Amino acid sequence: MKKVTISDVAKHAGVSKSTVSQYLNGRYEYMSERTRKKIEFSIRELKYRPNIVARSLTKKTTYTIGIIVANILHYFSTQIIRNIEQLFNKYGFHTIVCNADDEPAKERQYIEMLMAKQVDGIIIFPTGDNLDLYQQMKKLHFPIVFMDRTIEGLKIPSIMLHNEKAAEMAVNVLVDNGHERIAMMTASIVHNITPRIERIEGYKKALLKNGLNVRDEYIQSVDIEQMKERLHTMFQLKERPEAIIAASDRVLIEVLNYAKEQQLNIPNDLAIVAIDDVPYASFFTPTLTTVSQPTLQMAEKAAELLLLQIKGEEKLPRERIIRFEGQLNERESHKKSKDLHHVFR
Amino acid sequence: MKKVTISDVAKHAGVSKSTVSQYLNGRYEYMSERTRKKIEFSIRELKYRPNIVARSLTKKTTYTIGIIVANILHYFSTQIIRNIEQLFNKYGFHTIVCNADDEPAKERQYIEMLMAKQVDGIIIFPTGDNLDLYQQMKKLHFPIVFMDRTIEGLKIPSIMLHNEKAAEMAVNVLVDNGHERIAMMTASIVHNITPRIERIEGYKKALLKNGLNVRDEYIQSVDIEQMKERLHTMFQLKERPEAIIAASDRVLIEVLNYAKEQQLNIPNDLAIVAIDDVPYASFFTPTLTTVSQPTLQMAEKAAELLLLQIKGEEKLPRERIIRFEGQLNERESHKKSKDLHHVFR
């Protein structure tokens, strides 16, 4: 009933601890066939399981990484997490996921805890408010990769969507379908969250490229809680928007709920394009046009960059920010067409 | 740049390691105000972070638990995981999630790894094929809770839905709406996965209670990959089903896809009720009637039972299986009504 240790195995097999340790670490080179067999047998007999905590203490590596996600409610985050977990599993790493819940204080606490737990590296969706910590980690050569967002002035590799282009794609598909009064809605930008800023920027540029005016009333960035209110205000305008770009899946939900409440017909009363993919988008009414992120490739890149750092190979790519292209999934919600009669009930 | 240890702090503060250790563990009782301040200061100065791996080695607790989920693709699983993670976080525990991918071999490997990593306990959605391991864990008094499924003959607490009742609710709501030819579709039952077996059982009983016949052709349990084919076969019957109960969200997707492909009108050509909740069910066409599981309460119970075991209080509840009631979310997809004209396109 008590835990069996390497000493127990050694005793049982009639050899020394170090020989067992050799065995455990696959250093059979100079080991006699007989010794190996004995140890093998003893391990089975005793149902010995090495204590990885003890091993980690000497080896200084835990084969565990951390992911700190800014907000787990984003479908994008969960996709990335799942992919990263799976990839790291292949290399024998476990993953600890922490949800900062958009609170820098929580993020800080999680970073501290994960480092204290000696994880071998961390992938962070940074909340943006813990510069000193990031710097400290960098100075310690602690392996770290940013995902989805970046922090200026820190030589930390960042995996990001080409947000401006993604927004441009959304604008273009709407313009191509004859829409002109296109609004843009994102979550709050008080913390300078990169993708939100960039998506707005891309939206503006795309409007101009298409010869349309940028109207500030059409750009709304607020907390999820106040979104409904803002939507309402926007829809009271004399010239209310005929299309809206939801800058994330969470924003999208708010927009859809609002449309439902107001019995707006989509896409006739209001066309919609969402950035970020949405599960089951094709079962919606109408099916949803989205610009999705290549989550698998992004996860792969993040894993690769983190692994490189963990292995101590500092030769990271020269570009600090690595961009991936969004993909337009043209379905129905962006159309300006008269033969669609979907009504929310 | 080298990692700072407790000795460094001790030296810097001019005290011994043990005093620092006392401080770290909040045993200020006999410590002079001055010593405390000195240590506090040194810790800040040196940016000292205790090495939790070393601590774990002596304390024999890692403040980490594991979750091994049979298949992470179930929305139910992700909900449970998220809730458990959050709950354990409150108690200072981290969570390592592993996806067994419905493969007992993977499950075994993950259990071994997690135990080797000295996690303080594991919550398992058992695949059902590692009896010996479960028994071994039990014998070692290793804290463990089963979720969603159970294994007979093992005194391991199990958190489960009241599956029979849930299936009955689904049948009843359909019968109440005038349906008689009701089919039941689950994923494969070759491994005796408890909830699937029980849901089928509940379905049968409910039919009988309602004076309807049980028809074997209407009960299909196969791998997701073959589901489409089976659906097709079933819909070739002279008396094809007019309603179908999808025993899980993954089954549901297959059913919806099939309906879409065949241009079946839901609910007029085919009524649907799903067990397990589905995200965005209210944006579907038509909105989906489901029997959902109380994931938060289930997660809470699991956390509670695991924590009890971790704290060494063996006084677990006498009932080994703890059941929770499903909740019927009556929306539209179960109706037999003529004024709904939703058509998939």
Add this chain to the structure above:
DNA sequence: CTGTTAGCGCCTTCAT
């Protein structure tokens, strides 16, 4: 109140 000592379980030279 604080320091000394002895582990925790494993790995790693360095002898033998």
Add this chain to the structure above:
DNA sequence: ATGAAGGCGCTAACAG
């Protein structure tokens, strides 16, 4: 080819 000894960083009696 195998064993002895020391150490990883921290905690926990036990002295003093």
